[in-house]
Amino acid sequence: MRNREKATYHARREVVLAVARDLFAERGYRATTVRDIADASGVLSGSLYHYFDSKETLIDEILSSYLDELILVYRGVVAEGGDAQSTLARLVAGAFGALDRHRAAGLVLHSERHHLDRLPRFAHLVEREAEIEHIWSAVIERGKTSGELRPDIDGRLTYRFVRDGVCAAARWSCPATELAGQFLALLLDGLRG
Amino acid sequence: MRNREKATYHARREVVLAVARDLFAERGYRATTVRDIADASGVLSGSLYHYFDSKETLIDEILSSYLDELILVYRGVVAEGGDAQSTLARLVAGAFGALDRHRAAGLVLHSERHHLDRLPRFAHLVEREAEIEHIWSAVIERGKTSGELRPDIDGRLTYRFVRDGVCAAARWSCPATELAGQFLALLLDGLRG
Amino acid sequence: MRNREKATYHARREVVLAVARDLFAERGYRATTVRDIADASGVLSGSLYHYFDSKETLIDEILSSYLDELILVYRGVVAEGGDAQSTLARLVAGAFGALDRHRAAGLVLHSERHHLDRLPRFAHLVEREAEIEHIWSAVIERGKTSGELRPDIDGRLTYRFVRDGVCAAARWSCPATELAGQFLALLLDGLRG
Amino acid sequence: MRNREKATYHARREVVLAVARDLFAERGYRATTVRDIADASGVLSGSLYHYFDSKETLIDEILSSYLDELILVYRGVVAEGGDAQSTLARLVAGAFGALDRHRAAGLVLHSERHHLDRLPRFAHLVEREAEIEHIWSAVIERGKTSGELRPDIDGRLTYRFVRDGVCAAARWSCPATELAGQFLALLLDGLRG
DNA sequence: GATGAATGAGGATTCATTCAT
DNA sequence: TATGAATGAATCCTCATTCAT
Structure with a gap:
């Protein structure tokens, strides 16, 4: 049946994605081979390419879904309004919350951002991070203007x-x-309290 | 003349090291090939091995000299005495000072620490970092005990x-x-000042 | 079909193994490159690694199967009983019989035993050879005790x-x-008869 | 002084030769690098080439001097006359005597004869070994004819x-x-005595 | 003669990706 | 859709030999 097949396809795709996430988190993106992921997913390496165009597509999806959520959360926080301090508090909470659901993405971004940023393939990461940076900076600058922040x-x-x-x-x-x-x-x- | 030769050897070794530093900083350790370093140094790849046993030796020397200096500086700061706040101030100054002279090492450590830490070859990095962590923690804990820090x-x-x-x-x-x-x-x- | 694939895999593996055997026998283990084996097998060098982890695995399999058979044959001979002379006769026959089916292994062992014995990877060869030596020595010593041999x-x-x-x-x-x-x-x- | 220089040259050449002998014996010809020999001789690798054209020249001299002596000894034994048995006895004694003075050559010849024989450079080894084989065979055949040997x-x-x-x-x-x-x-x- | 840095071809091995079945 | 063998460029490293000093 068409639906069942689609469901199966989707389910396996998710399994592969989850496995990749774990391995990338544990060993890093470059140190994890496509075969590692296939083996740990219970598929053969060739089959991976039914679900993902390339290894880069895989990490891209992992990173994008993290950044997407992050941007969504941050936009929500800012839209809620409030003074700079409470906004910052909610930004921090949002950051750690998203990180909790995307640990692998956070790790990969932290370890290999510099490397990935050099690849044209990942130019959009730079753009997304720029938006995030802009949101934070704006909040801080607003706090400085209002006198809430030094x-x-x-x-x-x-x-x-x-x-x-x-x-x-x-x-x-x-x-x-x-x-x-x-x-x-x-x-x-600060430390001095 | 013997001395001249030694000096030349040392000078070229330093050139290779400097080139490696730059490339590692720019592209990351793993993404930089031995041939990249050789090309940029104006020698053939085989010649690198007169100066360094392996690519790992190269990065090891870069990282070790950074951590050595860092430990030296931190020990000096602690030995000088002073209250927790001033000690922290000098630790931070020392950290940025050392970083300024070892930018590549800082970058590599930041980006590839996780990967390098898994190699037995670099076990000593873990030890050195543990000592550094201990120094910092001790200062902070002392400040908490004395009431200087929250x-x-x-x-x-x-x-x-x-x-x-x-x-x-x-x-x-x-x-x-x-x-x-x-x-x-x-x-x-803190931001609130 | 699953079975056909397995059979193909096995067949090609055997081809590579046979080619390696011949080349090792003809040129020696170290003088034979992985590329030589791949070329002569009609595959690319990278493909060899589907079948064998390494060049060492390749020679290991060749040598081990020889020594395994040799030990089996020798144990059989000794288990059969008989006086020292007839046992020696059957040991010699067994030795040449096994050699006939493992010519390459005999040659490599003869030419490169000294080199291979120094590699930890091949420590088990030393052990196996020790067992073989023990079997032979025991038979000879028994013959000396019984007066059959000088x-x-x-x-x-x-x-x-x-x-x-x-x-x-x-x-x-x-x-x-x-x-x-x-x-x-x-x-x-002896020569004197 | 001219003579002194010549003597020094000759002395150093002998040192290198002796060191090479030992290393070849211990590690084998191919597994010993030119640098190993230079290091162990207390010279630099480039200097070796004042004494020997190539690594092959080095082993050639070692092997040749062994085979030369062997041929000389064997010829002497045969020239002395005597029946086949006593001739064989003196051949064996001569063989072990020469081996004692040329252990490295014996080892290399044993381990790497097959490899060296394939190189045109060492064609003369094959010839020399053929002469030796001829001497031995002749003695044995003579013994068979005279009825001394089976x-x-x-x-x-x-x-x-x-x-x-x-x-x-x-x-x-x-x-x-x-x-x-x-x-x-x-x-x-034989074993039966 | 002596030096030792430089060479560069060649070695084993890895791995993302493709494609015939 | 799934397979898994095959690809081949790329990687780090070795080493006999050369040559400017």
């Missing part, structure tokens, strides 16, 4: 610290909410 | 944020001292 | 002469049974 | 067993005279 700290720089700190956190085994809490505390009030 | 933030987690933030900063084109200043301000007092 | 000749030394003589014989174009006959006559009664 | 054993085959047995013996740590004695006893009267 004026002597660069928004873009701060975002970068945040971005890398969040991704790095994917490597640590610690509940997302706890990480988010500590991170926010540090970000807003 | 007690609700985990020292090890904080160090990890710092470590990744600093390494990530190697990718940004911004003077080290400015980065250090912003970073320290953020670390101690 | 007491002034060292069993281990004799076995070594036999081993190298047999392997060397693989290089000569002469029917195995004739070789075995001449060899046994020489071994038991 | 007529059913092929002379050439016997010589081959001897040749390989002797070379193989170079690998065993056992005094040459003892080896010669055991070998001769086995050769003439």
Whole structure:
């Protein structure tokens, strides 16, 4: 039956994707071979190409779905309104929440962003990250203008610290909410409190 | 003359090392081939092996000299004494100072630490990083005990944020001292100031 | 069909193995390149790695199957019982029989045993050869005790002469049974008869 | 002074030759690199080429001096006359005596004869070995004709067993005279005595 | 003579991808 | 749709030999 076939196809595609996610997270994108993924998925390497055009398509889907969610969440946070501080709080919470659901993507992005960014294939990653950076920077700059946040700290720089700190956190085994809490505390009030 | 030859050898070795540093920084360790380095150094690939046993030796030397300096600097900072806040200030300054002189090492460590850590060849990196982590954690914990620093933030987690933030900063084109200043301000007092 | 595919795979694997056997026999193990084997097998060099993990695996399989058969044959001979002389006769016959079916293995072992024995990968060869040496020595020593064989000749030394003589014989174009006959006559009664 | 220089040159040449002998014996010809020899000789690799045209020249000299001596000894033995048995006894003694002074040559010849024989460069080895084989065969055939030796054993085959047995013996740590004695006893009267 | 850096062809191995079945 | 053998370019590394100094 047509539907059953479609469902099967989709189910297997998801299995492969999930396996790839795990392996990329564990070993890194480049260190994981297509055959590794096929073996761990219970299919043969040739069959992978029924589901995905290439290894790049695979990681692209993993990364894109992370960035898509991230952008969606961030846009939602900003749309909700509120002062800069509470917005930042919700951005941080959103960041760790998304990371929790896309650990592999966070890890790969953290480890291999530089490498991937050089490939034309992944130009759209750069664009998406630029939008994210813009959202954060805008919030911070608004806080500086309103006097909520100190004026002597660069928004873009701060975002970068945040971005890398969040991704790095994917490597640590610690509940997302706890990480988010500590991170926010540090970000807003610093070690001196 | 003997001395001249030695000097030439050393000079060319340094050229190769510098070229490797640049390429590793730009493209990443794995994405840079031995031939890339040879080409850019103006020698044939086989000639590289006069200077370095292997590609791993090359990156090892780059990373080790960074971590060696880092440990030296950090030990000096701690030995100088002072309260936790001033110690942290000097640790941050030291971190950015060392990074400035070892940009490639910082970048590689940031991007490929996960991959390198899995190779037995680089077990010593893990050890060295553990010592560094210990130094930082101890300072933070001391500050918490003395009341200088807030007690609700985990020292090890904080160090990890710092470590990744600093390494990530190697990718940004911004003077080290400015980065250090912003970073320290953020670390101690947070965005709210 | 599944079976057909398996059969094809196996058949081609055997082709590669046979080609490797011939080339190793003709040129020696080290002097034969993986590409030589691939070319002579009608595949590309990369394809060899579907069938064999490495060049070492290839020679290992060739040598192991020889030694396995040799040990099986020798154990059978000893289990059959009989006096020392008749046992020796059957050992010699068995040696030349196995050599006839594993000429390449005999040649490689003869020419490159010293080299291979130094590689950890081939430690098991040493063990297997030790067992073979033990079987032969035991038979000779038993003959000396029973008075069938002269007491002034060292069993281990004799076995070594036999081993190298047999392997060397693989290089000569002469029917195995004739070789075995001449060899046994020489071994038991010497040139003087 | 001219003589002094010549003497020095000759002395160093001998050192290199001796070192090469030892390394070839220990590791085999192909497994020993020119640099290994240079290092162990206390010269630099480039300097080796003042003394020897090539690695092949080096092994050639080692092998040739062995075969030269062997031929000289064998010719002397035959020229001395005597019956076939005593001639054989002196041939065996001569073989082990020469082997004792040229262990490396014996080992290399044993392990890599097949490989070297394929190179045009070493065609003369084949010729020299043919002469040696001729000498031995002639003695054995003479013994068969005179009735001293049994007529059913092929002379050439016997010589081959001897040749390989002797070379193989170079690998065993056992005094040459003892080896010669055991070998001769086995050769003439066999295990049955 | 002596040096030792430089050469460059050639070695084994890997792996994303293709395609006939 | 699924298979899995085949591809072939690319990778790191080796080493006998040369040659400017």
